[in-house]
Amino acid sequence: MVKICCIGAGYVGGPTMAMIALKCPLIEVAVVDISVSRIAAWNSDQLPIYELGLEEVVKQCRGKNLFFSTDVERHVSEADIVFVSVNTPTKTQGLGAGKAADLAYWESAARMIADVSKSNKIVVEKSTVPVKTAEAIEKILTHNSKGINFQILSNPEFLAEGTAIQDLLNPDRVLIGGRETPDGQKAIQALKAVYAHWVPEDRILTTNLWSAELSKLAANAFLAQRISSVNAMSALCEATGADVSQVSHAVGEDTRIGPKFLNASVGFGGSCFQKDILNLVYICECNGLTEVANYWKQVIKVNDYQKNRFVNRVVSSMFNTISGKKIAILGFAFKKDTGDTRETPAIDVCKGLLGDKARLSIYDPQVTRDQIQRDLSMNKFDWDHPIHLQPMSPTAVKQVGVTWDAYEATKDAHGVCIFTEWDEFKTLDYKKIFDNMRKPAFVFDGRNIVDVEKLREIGFIVYSIGKPLDPWLKDMPAVA
């Protein structure tokens, strides 16, 4: 029986390993983490992350061939294949701060693998890492290896939160990079055999190590670039009377471009896009490629611009002051069908609104009050963001209202901002919401999910990103 161990029981480690356990009943999979609370949650009825279909998969395998444990060293030492899926956040101090990936968790995992291993192992980079990380990992492992053979593979994960189980069941591709030596190729084949239990062979791509590492950064950069491109267009649409949905539809019908990932919004979020692009920028700078670095940096700058623009639009529409006005926030997660709030645009926009002294009342079906308060009080690292305002004082954060009901959040509000495209926000009783709001009542739709005409008929003044402006908004000061 092949034994797999995965270090890091997070958004990637948990679902990925659950899928391997489901599809490979003869493989024993242990997911380990230093976080006692996270492992306890994986072993309970309340999983630590929300993903459609995840609970069913975990329940089917847990205790049979899928185990969650804090006994990191034992499971690593027993495994044939060790995945490393620890977090690789942006460095906040020292050389490369604000851009480079912090590999401290990775290095500590690698040193531990070297310390506890008594047999040959395949070590798989599942985390997103800078290109050439495998070389550093190889050095750490071989210098401490006591004669054990380690083969390093890069197997970046392409799942998207919110659709993780579907993405894992039916991936567009699985990418495995390894050394071009006989041992390297043998390791690639061993990992390929695991995925081949359910992924068609032609969708399992094999490359050299550096291509696999760089492909993950490149894929995220391309995806984020599409969003920033359409968001940049949305500003021009508002200035000219074009409608960004019509423009992106017309553009996306070109088969060379394709229709996906072309929705204008308040900005992209999530733990990966910004972090991975900054990492890419840093690698380009280290290689003397200033023009290339500046090209990718612009993707993040446009994302910041879009969040800033949204704050300015809200303030300028409401007579240039939101001081003391209640504003309802619908949605805080960075996208629908997840409770993840890492780098959600809601954080920056809420901070902007609070900076202008608004009173906020926030509702998200999957995000708790504690999480929202933690996010708003967090001191984010300022790379060169104009949007990054001072962290909120704990007292100010405590005054932010958080409710479990959209109607309560919007009661007596002057305006409603929509930050997450949850399906339930499309079918709210907006007439009821309007009747209970102060007048004039504003809706600022940061995800373009409401029926603008219907809401205008009810009496709302509606701002929808990149759509022809409400006559009311046209008369207000220009927003840059």
Ligand code: NAI
């Ligand atoms: P996460 O923060 O949810 O999980 C990482 C886990 O690793 C944490 O539970 C932490 O306690 C654990 N950990 C850290 N150091 C450890 C150590 N030495 N020993 C044992 N456990 C340790 O992170 P997430 O979102 O799962 O991301 C992991 C990696 O996958 C990152 O590099 C990320 O960029 C990448 N990735 C994330 C995707 C996502 O959608 N979240 C998608 C694709 C890649």
